[in-house]
Amino acid sequence: MKCGGAQKNKWRTIYLGLLPSSRPASYFTLSLDGRGKGEGEKTFASRAQQTSRSPSFLITALALNLFLSIPAITSAAESLQKIRIGFPSLAFSYMPYYVAQEKGFLKKYGLESEYIQMRTPIQAQAVINGNINYLTSVSNGISAAVAGLPLVILISFCDTSPWVLVTQKEINKPQDLIGKTIALSGIRTSPYYFFQAFLKKFEISEKDVGTISTGGTSDSFLALTTNRVVGTVLTPPFDDKAVSLGYKKFMQLGDLADIPYVGLVTSQAEIKNNRESVRRTVAAVFDSLAWLRANRAESTKMIVEKFKVNQNEAENTYATLIRLLNKDGRLNPKVARGYLDILRQERPIPADFDPMKLVDFSFLPGGR
Numbered sequence: 001m002k003c004g005g006a007q008k009n010k011w012r013t014i015y016l017g018l019l020p021s022s023r024p025a026s027y028f029t030l031s032l033d034g035r036g037k038g039e040g041e042k043t044f045a046s047r048a049q050q051t052s053r054s055p056s057f058l059i060t061a062l063a064l065n066l067f068l069s070i071p072a073i074t075s076a077a078e079s080l081q082k083i084r085i086g087f088p089s090l091a092f093s094y095m096p097y098y099v100a101q102e103k104g105f106l107k108k109y110g111l112e113s114e115y116i117q118m119r120t121p122i123q124a125q126a127v128i129n130g131n132i133n134y135l136t137s138v139s140n141g142i143s144a145a146v147a148g149l150p151l152v153i154l155i156s157f158c159d160t161s162p163w164v165l166v167t168q169k170e171i172n173k174p175q176d177l178i179g180k181t182i183a184l185s186g187i188r189t190s191p192y193y194f195f196q197a198f199l200k201k202f203e204i205s206e207k208d209v210g211t212i213s214t215g216g217t218s219d220s221f222l223a224l225t226t227n228r229v230v231g232t233v234l235t236p237p238f239d240d241k242a243v244s245l246g247y248k249k250f251m252q253l254g255d256l257a258d259i260p261y262v263g264l265v266t267s268q269a270e271i272k273n274n275r276e277s278v279r280r281t282v283a284a285v286f287d288s289l290a291w292l293r294a295n296r297a298e299s300t301k302m303i304v305e306k307f308k309v310n311q312n313e314a315e316n317t318y319a320t321l322i323r324l325l326n327k328d329g330r331l332n333p334k335v336a337r338g339y340l341d342i343l344r345q346e347r348p349i350p351a352d353f354d355p356m357k358l359v360d361f362s363f364l365p366g367g368r
Contacts, residue, residue, distance in 0.1 A: 079110070080107060080110055080111060080112035081110055081111055081112065081277055081280075082111075082112050082113075082114060083106075083111055083112070083113050083114070083133045083134070083277065083281060084113070084114045084115075084116050084131070084132040084133050084134075085097060085113060085114075085115055085116065085132060085133065085134045085135070085136065086116050086117075086118050086123040086126055086127070086132040086134070086135045086136070087115055087116070087117055087118075087136060088117070088118065088119060088120045088123075088137075088185060088186075088189075088215060088216040088217075089117065089185075089215065089216020089217050089218040089219060090216075090217075090218045090306070090307070091216070091217045091218070091235060092235060092236050092237060092303065092307065092317050092320075092321055093157075093158075093162075093235060093261065093262040093321070093324075094136060094262065095292060095299070095302070095303070095321060096157065096285055096288045096289050096292060097113075097115065097136070097285070097288070098302065098306065099288040099291055099292055099299070099302070100113070100284050100285055100287070100288035101113050101115070102302070103288070103291060105284040105285075105287040105288050105291070106281075106284045108284065108287070109280035109281070109283055109284045110280060111277070111280055111281060111284060116131075116132055117216075118132075119186060119215045119216075120137055120140050120185060120186050120189050120215075120216075121140075121186055121187070121188070121189075123135040123137065123140060124140060124141065124143075124144035124149055124151060124265075125144075125149070127151065127265070127266060127267050127270070128149055128150070128151070128267055128269075130269075133266060133270055133274075133277075133281075134154075134264055134265060134266050134270075134281070135265045135266075136262055136263065136264060136265070137189075137190070137262065137265070138153055138156045138260035138261060138262065138263040138265060138331065139189075139190055139193075139259050139260045139261070139339060140189070140265070141153055141263075141265030141358075142260060142336065142339060142340075142343075142355060142358060143188060143343060145358045146340070146343060146347075146349060146353070146355075146358075147347075149267075150267055150268040150269070151265055151266070151267055151268070151358070152265065152266055152267065152268055152271060152358065152359065152360045153263060153264075153265055153331055153358050153359040153360070154263065154264040154265065154266060154278070154282055154359075154360060154361075154363055154364075155263040155264040155282060155285060155329040155364070156260055156261070156262075156263040156326070156329065156330060156331035156332070156359075157261065157262050157263050157289070157324070157325055157326065157329060158260075158261040158262060158263075158324040158325060158326060159324075159326050159332045159335060160254050160255075160261070160324060161190060161194070161235075161253075161254040161259060161261045161324075162235045162236060162254055162320050162324060163190060163191060163194045163233050163234070163235060163252075163253045163254055164233070164234055164235070164239045164249050164250075164251070164252055164253060165195070165198060165231060165232075165233055165249075165250045165251045165252075165253055166224065166231060166232055166233075166234050166238075166239050166242045166243075166247050166248065166249055166250060167230055167231035167247065167248060167250045168224075168227075168230045168231065168247060168248075169246065169247065169248050170230075171230055171231060171248075171250060174198070174202040174204060175202070175204065177204070177209050177230065177231065178204065178208045178209060179208065179209075179210075180209065180210065180229075180230040180231070181209075181210035181211065181212060181228075181229045181230065182195060182209060182210070182211050182212075182229055182230070182231045182232060182233075183211070183212050183214050183219075183220040183223035183224060183228070183229040183231075183232035183233075184211050184212070184213060184214070184220065184232070184233060185213070185214060185215065185216055185217060185219075185220060185233075186213045186214070186215060187213060188346075190259050190261070191217075191220070191232075191233035192211075193257055193259055193342055194233055194253040194254070194256060194257055194259065195211075195233055195253070197253065197256035197257040198251065198253055198256060201256060212228070212229065214232075217234060217235055217238055218238065220232040220233065220234060220238075221234055221238040221241070221242065224242060224247060225242065225245055225247075231250065233253065236313075236316060236317035236320045236321070237303060237307050237309045237313045237314060237316070237317040238307075240309070240312075240313040240316055240317070241307075241309055241313060244310075244313070257338070257339075257342060258334065258335045258336075258337075258338025258339055258341075258342075259335070259338075259339050259342065260331060260332075260335055260336060260339055261324070263329070263331070264281070264282065264285060266278060271360065278363060279363050282363040282364065283363075286329065286364075286365060289325065289329075292321070292322070292325075293322060293325070296318060299318050300314045300315050300318045301314075303317050303318060328364065328365075328366075329361075329364050329365075330359075330361055330364065331355075331356070331359055333355075333356055336355035336356065337355060339355070340353065340355055
């Protein structure tokens with residue numbers, strides 16, 4: 001991301017790829033990079049008379065001419081404003097972001113995105129510190145904002161969640177989990193809270209079931225399929241993929257608790273200092289959502305390729321995603337207040353605290 005050295009490396013890679021022979025290229029690279037400048041130029045000069053009439057020289061000269069035009073192309077690309085978005089792992093719920101990047105919607109709005117994989121618990125602080133511009137977990141954003149971090153919810157895609165408890169086939173009733181270990185994305189993540197609601201529903205003490213933190217859904221799937229645990233909490237397409245490998249969907253958890261799902265969260269400082277960039281980011285994401293709704297076949301193909309699942313699993317995943325997406329990108333007040341009640345079990349939160357004060361929907365189509 002730093003400009004000087006990275007720029008030269010990018011040019012050098014392109015340039016070397018253009019030349020048919022590595023030998024002349026090495027001379028050019030030494031001179032352009034400022035290393036061995038005198039020797040490189042001298043060697044090239046001493047060979048110039050011998051090679052000026054050869055076909056290889058003409059090819060090399062043509063390549064050099066093309067290379068010299070690359071800075072102008074690179075400069076145009078670099079006019080795109082770079083943004084960074086944090087994700088805990090590969091997950092179908094982030095399809096709007098994959099589409100925004102791969103189908104050119106971000107570029108349409110003058111943005112170039114970098115997707116950073118990082119554990120959910122550190123994402124909020126990373127936004128505040130300026131390491132990333134956005135995070136995508138609305139529940140994480142609310143939790144951090146309630147704790148005092150100046151975060152703002154910009155979009156909330158969904159009013160419900162698709163989390164499923166998936167287990168080994170030998171688990172036939174909730175009590176069979178006692179003394180066993182479950183994989184969760186992390187402490188105070190959505191899978192964590194949904195599993196807590198599951199234990200509460202069946203009156204099982206959380207001390208009686210072990211848990212490990214994996215960092216994300218794809219890693220939880222891996223923990224299950226390598227038999228490190230007897231169960232985990234997954235979303236599509238990992239739940240269907242697990243079933244195809246001999247595991248079973250034990251119970252749907254999305255209705256057990258009000259927990260916001262996926263959206264877009266940023267800092268108050270980002271809105272203040274880069275308001276136009278925020279507006280364009282939201283617009284790109286909404287274009288992506290519209291594309292997903294309108295392109296079932298191509299969306300399904302993307303799911304097959306990205307998640308390495310079969311056609312049927314991809315179609316089920318697409319159907320689940322479209323079913324979950326709300327119409328306007330706004331956080332459901334009932335879900336937000338229900339989530340505050342969950343957080344109150346861990347920390348003091350004033351009874352009159354309004355979670356809707358944490359949102360800014362002015363960037364959405366139609367504004368407030």
